[in-house]
Amino acid sequence: MTGSRGGYRIANLAPGSYEVSFFSGCGAPSAPAYAAQWFAPQGGNQPAWLTARPGLVTSGIGARLRRAATITGVARNAAGKPVAGICPLAFALSGQPSAEPVLFGPLGPSGSARNGVYRVTGLATGRYAVAYAPCGAQPYALNWYAGSASRAGARPVGVTDGTTTSGINQTVFGGQAVLGTIRSGLSGSPVRSACVVAVDSGGFAAGLRRTDKLGGYFFRRRASGTYTPDVFPCALRASTLANVVQRDVRVPRSQPLRGVNVTLPLSGSLTGTVRGGTPAAPAPGICVEATPKSGRGMAGLAVTGAGGGYRLTSLAPGAYQVSFTSLCLPGSGGFVAEELSGGVQVTSGETRGGVGVTLVADGGIAGTVQAFGSPAAGVGVIAYPVTGQQTPAVAETGADGTYQIAGLPPASYLAEFTSGCGGSRYVTQWYNGAATKGTATPVAVTAGAVTSSIDAH
Secondary structure (H helix, E strand, O other): OOOOOOOOOOOOOOOEEEOOEEOOOOOOOOOOOEOOEEOOOOOOOOOOEEEEOOOOOOOOOOOOOOEOEEEEEEEEOOOOOEOOOEEEEEEEOOOOOOOOOEEEEOOEEOOOOOOOEEEEEEEOOEEEEEEEEEOOOOOOOOEEOOOEOOOOOOOOEEEOOOOEEOOOOEEOOOOEEEEEEEEEOOOOOEOOOEEEEEEEOOOOEEEEEEOOOOOEEEEEEEOOEEEEEEEEEOOOOOOOEOEEEOOOEEEOOOOOEOOOOEEEOEOEEEEEEEEEOOOOEEOOOOEEEEEEOOOOEOOEEEEOOOOOEEEEEEEOOEEEEEEEEOOOOOOOOOEOOEEOOOOEEEOOOOEEOOOOEEEOEOEEEEEEEEEOOEEOOOOEEEEEEOOOOOOOEEEEOOOOOEEEEEEEOOEEEEEEEEOOOOOOOOOOEEOOOEOOHHHOOOEEEOOOOEEOOOOEO
16 A cells, blocks of 8 residues: 555565556545556556565556546436445446445445435546445445446446446346256265355356355355356365356346256366476466366366466366466466367366476566666566567666566566666657667567567666
């Protein structure tokens, strides 16, 4: 959190690549005055990968925040009467930071007031899907603007920094009950403490329930529409049962939906070792992701340990697409993500070994920036891929004028030297002495190597 003069410090970061966002209102009793924003020296409000160098403090990573945008409207029931205690949530659709917007009523953070009026603020310019859910025990289902049962069908609401988008009114409905039983495919017995997540057709988790001792679960109110319940054992102890998906469950408008029963099969597993670099060495902290291509399985995730090995369990029988990436929460970059060609078949009760890869090491760009013959500190250096949609990567020059951008997949890049990080007294320039992006000299990055002497004067 920033101090009284707007400064902040985030310590103990592992060297690597990070996305940085800023949002106001944390720890404050009043509404956020500013819009959520990415650190984006390339312009706009889209993220960039920021390189944190070992042993150095990367300073000047700030932002000039814009005034917040706001959405207002009235929540009413099917009879047209205002409804209090409805909590709207705005989800970014166009790349804005994912910081939660704050709901404010007349007396502070709350849902809709007694006259049904609500206010959502702290938003950045862009498009949002707005959901409406009861803040407490109000007898209404979660609905989306305007009248949709899923995020996929929600009508986008466009907002602009510093302005209020009003008239975003919503009619909320009671919805229908959904209930069923979860059983074991091994014994046929009810599964106690299984988690059932109601996922709408847009991929939004609209509710979670835990089964009772008889394996039963009960959603009191679901809006009409199509759902895909995700079912998995959620007890703390390890389970031999797989995580599964029950597809295309249709909740009607006029009556409860009973008998949505699911049987959990015996799980299968994947194991393997991930290596990386040249010469290849075990790679810890790599996320292994299995996405179902066939069958009823849920996506699975495992992380490699110190020896580069992993074990991915609780997979239902079927074919999975398996990918490996170091750009995930446990990792900090360093290798190019890779996806196995074709699918990997998983069988109930069996472990399939040898599902591993050797990842190609990322490369980098390094150099020195000088101004009038002296080191120039606080200059932002941005690497843009010549082709493709890869997110730009950023580094800042230190006190000695040097910089290094890490985590770049092998490719060609255009390097921009700009005052968008900490400095403000230099004219933007492109490598090699070019004034525009179109005349810049491409920089080749190769696997496991840093392309040096990419300098600016």
